[in-house]
Amino acid sequence: MPDLLTHVLVAYVGVTLPRWRTDTLPAWAASVAMLGATLPDAAKAWILLDGTTVSAVLGVPFDWHALHRLGPALLVVAALALLVGREYRLRTAGLLAAGALSHFLLDLGVTRAAGVAPPYLYPLSWWHPPSANLYLSSDPWPLLLAAPVAATVFVLDRRRSDA
Amino acid sequence: MEDARRVLALALVATLLVASLVHYGAVADRHDIVQSSTAKLDHYHRHVGETVYLWATVTEVRAAGVVVTVEGHRLTVRGVTGDPDPGDVIQIHGTLKPGRVVEAERTVLSVRERRLPLYAVSAIGVLLALAAVARRWRLDRDSWTLQPRKGDDA
Numbered sequence: 001m002p003d004l005l006t007h008v009l010v011a012y013v014g015v016t017l018p019r020w021r022t023d024t025l026p027a028w029a030a031s032v033a034m035l036g037a038t039l040p041d042a043a044k045a046w047i048l049l050d051g052t053t054v055s056a057v058l059g060v061p062f063d064w065h066a067l068h069r070l071g072p073a074l075l076v077v078a079a080l081a082l083l084v085g086r087e088y089r090l091r092t093a094g095l096l097a098a099g100a101l102s103h104f105l106l107d108l109g110v111t112r113a114a115g116v117a118p119p120y121l122y123p124l125s126w127w128h129p130p131s132a133n134l135y136l137s138s139d140p141w142p143l144l145l146a147a148p149v150a151a152t153v154f155v156l157d158r159r160r161s162d163a
Numbered sequence: 164m165e166d167a168r169r170v171l172a173l174a175l176v177a178t179l180l181v182a183s184l185v186h187y188g189a190v191a192d193r194h195d196i197v198q199s200s201t202a203k204l205d206h207y208h209r210h211v212g213e214t215v216y217l218w219a220t221v222t223e224v225r226a227a228g229v230v231v232t233v234e235g236h237r238l239t240v241r242g243v244t245g246d247p248d249p250g251d252v253i254q255i256h257g258t259l260k261p262g263r264v265v266e267a268e269r270t271v272l273s274v275r276e277r278r279l280p281l282y283a284v285s286a287i288g289v290l291l292a293l294a295a296v297a298r299r300w301r302l303d304r305d306s307w308t309l310q311p312r313k314g315d316d317a
Contacts, residue, residue: 003281005288012295028311031295038292041285051188061188065195069187075180082173084300085308086165113254113271114216119195122187126194138277143284 002106002135002142004041009143009150010106011037011099016153020160032092036099039076040107043068069122073100106142109134166307203259204236211259221251228264229253242267250275 011033019025046064055062066072077100081093104120109132116128135142192202200215219231219238228239229247240255241264247253251274257267303310 003288004285005291008288008292026311028299031292031299034292034295038289055188058185060185062184063188063191064184065191066184066187072180072183072187075176075183079173079176079180082169082176083309085303085306085310088311111271112216113256113269114196115256115269116196116216118197123183128196136271136273138273138281140280 002110002137002139004038006143006146007037007041007103007106008034009146011102013146013150013153014102015095015098016157020157026091029091029095032095033099033102035080036077036096037103039080039096039100040068040073040103042076065118066122068118068120070104070120071123073104076100108132109142111136201234201236204233204238207236207259207263211261213259215255215257215259215265217255217265219253219255221247221249221253223249231255236263238263238265240265240267240270243270243272245270245272247272248275252278 012030015025015030015033019029043064043066045067051062051064054064067076074097077093077096080096081089084092107120108117108129110117111133112131115131115133117131119126119128121127121129191198193199196216197218200217203210203213203215204217217231217233217238219233219240221229222232222237223230224247225239228241229243231238231240231253239262240253240257242257243253243255251272253273254271255265255267256269257265260266299312300309301312302308
């Protein structure tokens with residue numbers, strides 16, 4: 001993954017730009033997509049609580065990495081969508097899912113020694129998609145690219161709102 | 164009625180989510196390339212000659228190779244590119260050789276010094292997303308649901 005801030009900024013730009021062309025996306029759309037872009041990295045919970053510790057406590061196998069896969073990520077999307085008012089639920093789910101999908105797409109760019117990304121399509125498939133090998137998680141340049149673009153979009157969006 | 168259905172749906176989704184984490188933990192060793200490679204280290208001698216893809220932590224740099232640990236397994240890696248230091252994370256795609264030596268075909272190094280800035284910037288990303296949600300949504304205490312703030316629901 002690139003850093004989470006890059007993921008969030010890409011989701012912001014990805015929803016705000018189409019909002020300028022269509023009335024179907026509400027003002028809250030970008031905030032939901034931004035949150036969705038963070039969801040797959042809930043798998044990083046292992047940093048705070050190792051999966052083997054959870055496994056020992058529960059007495060069953062357990063792996064946080066599953067949260068960084070399509071199926072479990074969509075379950076998190078469904079859970080969060082259930083927290084909003086009924087009339088907003090479907091659109092919220094769609095925007096959260098779009099944010100999460102943008103996260104997976106960006107993660108395909110991460111450099112991997114084996115040339116393949118993790119099996120993101122779980123539980124549908126264990127296929128390892130090819131990685132584009134563009135950047136390391138710790139490379140600053142994706143953020144240096146995303147930040148000025150997002151800032152420009154933010155300023156233009158404010159101007160449009162004020163007009 | 165709506166509340167009861169929502170709680171039931173939430174419980175169902177939460178159950179499925181935990182089940183998927185358990186299922187993944189049970190079967191990833193056989194399917195995920197990194198986890199299946201790591202699992203091979205438990206019976207190293209059986210898998211000598213096989214190709215592996217490992218994520219390891221550098222513990223020592225010697226003339227004979229780079230000493231790494233992968234989930235408690237100590238290995239020597241030959242053919243590492245870059246300039247690793249103890250604490251760095253290294254991806255290794257290579258072949259298991261006798262004597263717990265991995266002959267690397269390709270390695271990718273993530274230096275330790277960049278890890279803290281990565282976490283810090285990522286934390287800012289989470290805070291930014293949460294702030295955006297808080298700015299656009301409010302908690303309706305009658306229905307215990309999140310609702311767009313006034314003027315934001317169009």
